[in-house]
Amino acid sequence: MNRARRPLIAGNWKMNAGGQEAFGLATGVADGARGKDRVEVVIAPPFTALAAVAYELHEAKSTVMVGAQNMHHEPGGAFTGEISAPMLKDSGAVWVILGHSERRQHFGETDEIVARKVTAAIRADLRPIACVGETLAEREADQTLEVVERQVRALLDELAKKPGFGVIAYEPVWAIGTGKVARPEDAQEVHALIRKLLTESSPELGAATRILYGGSVKADNAEGLLSQPDIDGALVGGASLDAAGFGKIVESAERLAEAAERG
Ligand code: PGA
Numbered sequence: 001m002n003r004a005r006r007p008l009i010a011g012n013w014k015m016n017a018g019g020q021e022a023f024g025l026a027t028g029v030a031d032g033a034r035g036k037d038r039v040e041v042v043i044a045p046p047f048t049a050l051a052a053v054a055y056e057l058h059e060a061k062s063t064v065m066v067g068a069q070n071m072h073h074e075p076g077g078a079f080t081g082e083i084s085a086p087m088l089k090d091s092g093a094v095w096v097i098l099g100h101s102e103r104r105q106h107f108g109e110t111d112e113i114v115a116r117k118v119t120a121a122i123r124a125d126l127r128p129i130a131c132v133g134e135t136l137a138e139r140e141a142d143q144t145l146e147v148v149e150r151q152v153r154a155l156l157d158e159l160a161k162k163p164g165f166g167v168i169a170y171e172p173v174w175a176i177g178t179g180k181v182a183r184p185e186d187a188q189e190v191h192a193l194i195r196k197l198l199t200e201s202s203p204e205l206g207a208a209t210r211i212l213y214g215g216s217v218k219a220d221n222a223e224g225l226l227s228q229p230d231i232d233g234a235l236v237g238g239a240s241l242d243a244a245g246f247g248k249i250v251e252s253a254e255r256l257a258e259a260a261e262r263g
Contacts, residue, residue: 001226003260005210007253008167008233010042010129011240012069012097012214018046026053028243030062036250038257040233042067042095042129043240047083054092067095067129070103073116075124085124096121097129097235099151101173111154118158118166128166129212129235130155132194136174144172145193152194156201164208168194169235175215177238184224184231187213191230219248226256 001007017025022045033041044067045053054066072082088096098121099114114130121128132151134144152168159166170190175182191211199206213225214235225231233253240246 001232001253001256001260002229003257003263004207005232006038006040007226007257008040008042008210008212009246009250009253010067010095010097010169010212010233010235011044011246012100012235012237013043013045013240014069014102014237015046016241018048022046022049022053023056025241025243026056026064027060029240029246030057030060030064032243032247033062033064033250036254037063038261039250039253041065041250044069044095044097050088050093051091058092065094066092067097067127068093069097069100071096071098071117071121071126073113073120075120085120085126089124089126093126095127095129095167097131097169100131101133101135101171101176105173111151114151115154115158118155122158122162122165128159129169130159130166131169131171131214131235133171133173133176133215139172139174144190148190148193149197152197156197156205159198159209160201160205163202163205164210167210167212167233168198169212169214170194171214171235173215177216179216181216181218181221181225182213184228187225188228188230191228195230217249219245219252222249223252223256226253 103109134147210232212233217234218239
């Protein structure tokens, strides 16, 4: 964490809590986040609960923001079953997760498609959380930095249009939902590479962009990760479905941000 960047903790609910359960979970997150003013908190429910959760948080005067988990790159038209950036914005979303490894793996999203989505999101004033990360086979073949560099380079031009508006999430695929979290120093190595690529594109982009770590982040391992200089927050999957545990991650970020402020 670096005092120049406000930490961001985002909960990716994936294909869970898309109906009635969404209300209790969102309320729990809002309660846990109250008073943690140094941290930005985002929850990404399924599309079916997005507008209702955004309304609920607004009524509760919560600072917790809502994000979507995906979107189509076209603003509208004959794309049955798809959701566009302007629709998400209209439903109360502030953020959108793009290029998650589950989208890349199971739904064929390429670097090019992810870049188009990032462009469309920014155009609609929706803040992208663009995900990158290597698979286990790529890590074992020592290709981690190469793969992440390729994925990040595809996004630089888009992100540079509005430095700090978008966020990058580094999520090693082998750490997602497996309980195998990257060691803080290994995650930092990749975050430092991402920071370098952003800074080479423009110093302002490098300084302003928050880089989140994702992959089996939980209350008991968050602090070690968030203490790294280039880790500015977390994208939390499984542990975001438990408001109390998620709240502890927000608390860790708040504590570290307060300590960073004191210098
Ligand atoms: P996980 O998922 O925390 O369950 O590993 C993270 C993610 O996929 O964003």
